Amino acid sequence: AQSVTQPDIHITVSEGASLELRCNYSYGATPYLFWYVQSPGQGLQLLLKYFSGDTLVQGIKGFEAEFKRSQSSFNLRKPSVHWSDAAEYFCAPVATGANNLFFGTGTRLTVIP
Amino acid sequence: ETGVTQSPTHLIKTRGQQVTLRCSSQSGHNTVSWYQQALGQGPQFIFQYYREEENGRGNFPPRFSGLQFPNYSSELNVNALELDDSALYLCASSLQGGHGYNGYTFGSGTRLTVV
Numbered sequence: 001a002q003s004v005t006q007p008d009i010h011i012t013v014s015e016g017a018s019l020e021l022r023c024n025y026s027y028g029a030t031p032y033l034f035w036y037v038q039s040p041g042q043g044l045q046l047l048l049k050y051f052s053g054d055t056l057v058q059g060i061k062g063f064e065a066e067f068k069r070s071q072s073s074f075n076l077r078k079p080s081v082h083w084s085d086a087a088e089y090f091c092a093p094v095a096t097g098a099n100n101l102f103f104g105t106g107t108r109l110t111v112i113p
Numbered sequence: 114e115t116g117v118t119q120s121p122t123h124l125i126k127t128r129g130q131q132v133t134l135r136c137s138s139q140s141g142h143n144t145v146s147w148y149q150q151a152l153g154q155g156p157q158f159i160f161q162y163y164r165e166e167e168n169g170r171g172n173f174p175p176r177f178s179g180l181q182f183p184n185y186s187s188e189l190n191v192n193a194l195e196l197d198d199s200a201l202y203l204c205a206s207s208l209q210g211g212h213g214y215n216g217y218t219f220g221s222g223t224r225l226t227v228v
Contacts, residue, residue, distance in 0.1 A: 036216075043220050043221045044156070045219070098169075099168060105154060105155050
């Protein structure tokens, strides 16, 4: 069965520190991969996506993600976190031929001064 | 360029009632998808409409139904409301069906509470 796992329910980092949010997927074929962010009371915003090609993907707001086929992972990173990055982050694969996102349970990021 | 607009923002209904949620898609987008997000969970796919036809459905019962209009706006209807239907309902628009090559544009959602 297809699944996506975000192992960290809640992460707290200091402002200016680096960040890595983990995402692991289990699909028969490599899915398309998306990261979305949801700020309190807001809808979701696309941070970045991976379809094929270069395994290091750059997104908005200084985020990047690395696709690792051997580990079935698509981890999100940011070198220096800002207080405004506090939000919920969702990894969302799309199976080949599917037309919908399958969201993980999310990782809540808290940023402390 | 306008984004995705959902109405109402909040709603309280009684178990057994029916509810209609509305969504105006982003200008130029012809596809609307609906997601249900329970508290503390990721969004779950309900269904998608493309050119006024249902274009995929998640694991939701038939009492969840939808419509898409010629201007690409959409409605989500839920009959015989249950307490577990309490959630944030998100509408997302995209172009040309599917998952949206450039990603969806999400609305801010309708918070439905069933009592």
